[in-house]
Amino acid sequence: MTFGVATAYASEGEIAxxxxxxxxxxxxxxPITSTMMATWLSMLILITLAVVVRRRLSVVPGKLQSIFExxxxxxxxxxxxxxxxxxxxxxYFPILITIFLFLLAMNWTGLLPGVASIGFWQSHxxxxxxxxxxxxxxxxxxxxxxxxxVAMFVIEMAGITALGFFKYGSKFINFSSPLNFVVGIIExxxxxxxxxxxxxxxFGNIFAGKTLLTVAIFFVPWILPVPxxxxxxxxxxxxxxxxxxxxxxxxxLAVASPH
Amino acid sequence: MDQLINAFGxxxxxxxxxxxxxVLMLVVLSYFLYKPILKLLxxxxxxVAKGIQDAExxxxxxxxxxxxxxxxxxxxxxxxxxxxxxAKVHADEAQKASAAAASEKAAETLAQAEARxxxxxxxALKDSESEIxxxxxxxxxxxxxxx
Numbered sequence: 001m002t003f004g005v006a007t008a009y010a011s012e013g014e015i016a017x018x019x020x021x022x023x024x025x026x027x028x029x030x031p032i033t034s035t036m037m038a039t040w041l042s043m044l045i046l047i048t049l050a051v052v053v054r055r056r057l058s059v060v061p062g063k064l065q066s067i068f069e070x071x072x073x074x075x076x077x078x079x080x081x082x083x084x085x086x087x088x089x090x091x092y093f094p095i096l097i098t099i100f101l102f103l104l105a106m107n108w109t110g111l112l113p114g115v116a117s118i119g120f121w122q123s124h125x126x127x128x129x130x131x132x133x134x135x136x137x138x139x140x141x142x143x144x145x146x147x148x149x150v151a152m153f154v155i156e157m158a159g160i161t162a163l164g165f166f167k168y169g170s171k172f173i174n175f176s177s178p179l180n181f182v183v184g185i186i187e188x189x190x191x192x193x194x195x196x197x198x199x200x201x202x203f204g205n206i207f208a209g210k211t212l213l214t215v216a217i218f219f220v221p222w223i224l225p226v227p228x229x230x231x232x233x234x235x236x237x238x239x240x241x242x243x244x245x246x247x248x249x250x251x252x253l254a255v256a257s258p259h
Numbered sequence: 260m261d262q263l264i265n266a267f268g269x270x271x272x273x274x275x276x277x278x279x280x281x282v283l284m285l286v287v288l289s290y291f292l293y294k295p296i297l298k299l300l301x302x303x304x305x306x307v308a309k310g311i312q313d314a315e316x317x318x319x320x321x322x323x324x325x326x327x328x329x330x331x332x333x334x335x336x337x338x339x340x341x342x343x344x345x346a347k348v349h350a351d352e353a354q355k356a357s358a359a360a361a362s363e364k365a366a367e368t369l370a371q372a373e374a375r376x377x378x379x380x381x382x383a384l385k386d387s388e389s390e391i392x393x394x395x396x397x398x399x400x401x402x403x404x405x406x
Binding site: 018019020021029030031033036039040043046047050051053054057059068069072073076093094095097098099101102140141142143145146147149150 | 265
């Protein structure tokens with residue numbers, strides 16, 4: 001295994017696209033993937049940023065503080081308006097904004113130079129291929145799945161705590177009339193479908209973006225990737241926002257009384 | 260299904276680690292970012308509200324002060340008018356009194372002058388009577404001497 005960069009790899013005349021994440025090694029049975037490394041990198045960046053903001057917090061805000069004030073304050077107000085409850089907003093706001101900020105940090109970390117291009121050469125028989133040290137985290141389905149599980153867990157728990165187990169359950173399993181029974185079953189299926197749509201929407205967008213960039217860089221390494229990169233920045237932001245926004249919307253639906 | 264899971268590299272351990280990552284970020288960011296910022300924003304909103312309230316109160320106080328000022332000025336004006344009127348009355352009275360006194364004195368002087376004139380006239384008469392008498396005596400003497 002030798003250290004290398006992916007441009008050399010690309011010049012050999014092949015593009016490798018894998019759905020599964022590359023494994024760098026194992027720690028106590030846990031595979032350390034390049035997407036996991038990038039997740040940790042983005043966590044480091046985000047935590048550092050948060051600590052810096054916290055340290056410099058003052059009544060008269062600086063530029064960085066203004067951005068975070070606008071983000072945190074604005075989103076809090078939006079959540080409060082949507083949920084129409086101060087109590088619910090205070091309870092679920094941290095989860096919603098963490099979904100947004102963490103996903104945004106990961107999507108943008110995935111676009112940093114060196115991510116996906118710096119790694120180790122691994123030989124598979126005749127051919128050699130690069131195992132990147134970092135790779136955009138959302139291109140690994142495990143991450144969108146984990147987020148989807150968190151979101152669905154929070155949504156179901158919100159429904160149960162707001163309405164009680166049986167009243168919330170009556171949204172899905174209802175014997176009051178044949179029509180309500182069918183509607184309930186459809187609701188149940190769509191509830192499960194949400195987990196899949198949640199995870200595949202994020203995975204698909206980021207994976208497609210990364211693949212598009214890889215292909216573009218392979219064929220036209222100059223200039224062309226720049227607007228694509230800008231577009232991927234936008235997609236990374238939008239996907240993080242959409243994930244958080246949908247969680248908020250489903251949360252709102254879950255805490256509403258069944259009619 | 261197994262093929263699908265293998266193709267996507269789905270691994271329950273990785274999902275669990277990612278969920279733990281999320282929980283860690285939730286705790287850390289809540290502590291360092293959301294709570295301090297929301298507290299700061301709340302404090303600032305309270306401060307601004309207090310500032311506005313103070314300003315409103317100051318405006319009320321100012322209006323009251325202006326009212327008071329107007330009242331004081333009005334009162335002072337009225338007082339001044341009173342004083343002026345009184346002073347005028349006083350002045351008039353004094354003028355009248357002094358005029359009366361002057362005319363009285365003039366009358367007195369006139370009376371005195373008249374009395375004196377009468378006296379002088381009487382004296383003059385008396386004087387002339389004795390003069391005439393003397394002259395008569397002298398004339399008589401002269402006549403007597405001649406005869």
